[in-house]
């Protein structure tokens with residue numbers, strides 16, 4: 001055990017790295033199916049264990065003091081999976097909100113949903129509204145749940161909304177700036193992720209935060225999501241701390 005892992009709950013224990021803690025960590029939780037298949041279990045069992053990993057990871061992120069956590073829970077393209085798997089994932093999301101919302105609320109977490117709300121089953125749509133409404137006043141941490149989320153669709157929706165304003169004569173095309181587009185995304189008002197983590201060894205974004213990731217640090221970890229937790233998160237944070245962010249500028253002078 002390292003010193004970091006022995007830190008008291010509730011104490012910020014940033015990894016000892018020059019870069020410091022990211023303000024916003026986004027996680028592409030991947031590898032549930034492979035975790036289950038490797039054990040001869042149905043894929044759905046991997047998703048169930050994935051929810052437990054999510055609980056562990058969110059608790060650790062709160063203890064470490066991450067201000068904003070985004071989780072990619074279901075993509076616009078995940079509807080193409082077999083109906084039984086899609087239904088199981090919907091069931092798990094509902095159960096997660098029903099079981100964990102009170103605890104998140106008590107812990108001071110504000111829940112925000114990113115993604116397309118249209119055409120969702122009414123019970124899911126209601127739960128999402130309830131989660132946001134109950135926790136709207138919380139300030140300790142923001143949890144962004146990317147659900148039915150696709151970045152290209154999100155950008156296209158923003159473009160359409162702005163085009164409609166122009167067509168209606170309410171907007172000058174010259175006012176369509178990066179800020180105007182960002183303000184129309186479902187992450188409006190949320191700072192861009194500083195760190196994007198993807199588990200399972202896949203090294204791609206899979207339609208996640210294409211706009212917002214412009215200057216995010218990407219960390220790919222070979223661990224399958226159901227095995228994720230505090231230790232793996234600390235490793236990703238330590239890797240982030242070793243990165244040098246330049247945003248197109250020059251490295252900070254170190255003398256010589």
Ligand code: IPE
Nearest residue numbers: 029030031032033034035073
């Ligand atoms: C991530 O695990 C969960 C979702 C995409 C909903 P996967 O289900 O993608 O697991 P693999 O990638 O098939 O192992």
Ligand code: IPE
Nearest residue numbers: 028029030072073074075206
């Ligand atoms: C991305 O994972 C979506 C989520 C983690 C929710 P996928 O497993 O769906 O992505 P691909 O198909 O491997 O690119």
Ligand code: MG
Nearest residue numbers: 030031032033
């Ligand atoms: Mg996958």
